[in-house]
Amino acid sequence: DGGITQSPKYLFRKEGQNVTLSCEQNLNHDAMYWYRQDPGQGLRLIYYSQIVNDFQKGDIAEGYSVSREKKESFPLTVTSAQKNPTAFYLCASSTRNSNQPQHFGDGTRLSIL
Amino acid sequence: AQSVTQLGSHVSVSEGALVLLRCNYSSSVPPYLFWYVQYPNQGLQLLLKYTTGATLVKGINGFEAEFKKSETSFHLTKPSAHMSDAAEYFCAVSHYGGSQGNLIFGKGTKLSVKP
Numbered sequence A: 001d002g003g004i005t006q007s008p009k010y011l012f013r014k015e016g017q018n019v020t021l022s023c024e025q026n027l028n029h030d031a032m033y034w035y036r037q038d039p040g041q042g043l044r045l046i047y048y049s050q051i052v053n054d055f056q057k058g059d060i061a062e063g064y065s066v067s068r069e070k071k072e073s074f075p076l077t078v079t080s081a082q083k084n085p086t087a088f089y090l091c092a093s094s095t096r097n098s099n100q101p102q103h104f105g106d107g108t109r110l111s112i113l
Numbered sequence B: 001a002q003s004v005t006q007l008g009s010h011v012s013v014s015e016g017a018l019v020l021l022r023c024n025y026s027s028s029v030p031p032y033l034f035w036y037v038q039y040p041n042q043g044l045q046l047l048l049k050y051t052t053g054a055t056l057v058k059g060i061n062g063f064e065a066e067f068k069k070s071e072t073s074f075h076l077t078k079p080s081a082h083m084s085d086a087a088e089y090f091c092a093v094s095h096y097g098g099s100q101g102n103l104i105f106g107k108g109t110k111l112s113v114k115p
Helices: none
Strands: A004-007 A010-013 A019-025 A031-037 A043-051 A054-057 A064-066 A076-078 A087-094 A108-112 B003-007 B010-014 B019-026 B031-038 B044-050 B056-058 B064-068 B073-078 B087-095 B109-114
Touching (some): A004 A087, A010 A019, A019 A087, A019 A108, A043 A064, B003 B087, B010 B019, B019 B087, B031 B064, B031 B073, B044 B056, B044 B064
Parallel strands (some): A010 A108
Antiparallel strands (some): A004 A019, A031 A043, A031 A087, A043 A054, A087 A108, B003 B019, B019 B073, B031 B087, B056 B064, B064 B073
16 A cells, blocks of 8 residues: 555654654655644644755754655654654655645654653 | 635534535635645545636545635535544645645644534
């Protein structure tokens, strides 16, 4: 079955620690996205990538970093510079046609220890 | 710039009643419009989309939406609510040639269904 896999489902971060969230897709999509979701705020775009080895900042990129070394993978690192990282993180992928929907993973919930 | 407004962060209906979730968009070019549903602690699942053609779009789980250009609206409806419809619903917009992550999302409407 084609889809997007996010891992882990739950993640805990200690003070001053960087953590990496995994996102893998087997849909052969060129574009991949990371969103942060907080209650009542909808989805806010962190980073997106339209092609391998290239990515762009979204609306709330500060304190986050990404890489896109393979088409299938788009990991997100939450750095210690992100002072309020507790949130639900969603990864999505799509073709580069804007009339096509994004497909979402099941999310990673990040909490502070 | 494009934007999406979902009127009502919370909507409550009785089981069997009509579901109406409102979405208005702002776009200077013809839009592509999407509705997604999110169950607790899960990702978003596509309900339906409008790109071109017929303005009344049918989706999964008995939902449908009508694109009304004159009202810049894309409201989601279902004739009879089920308990399983309780979830959060997101409207999103993009357009031909769009970039910047290609979807702009509304803030969501949480639907509660009373027995």
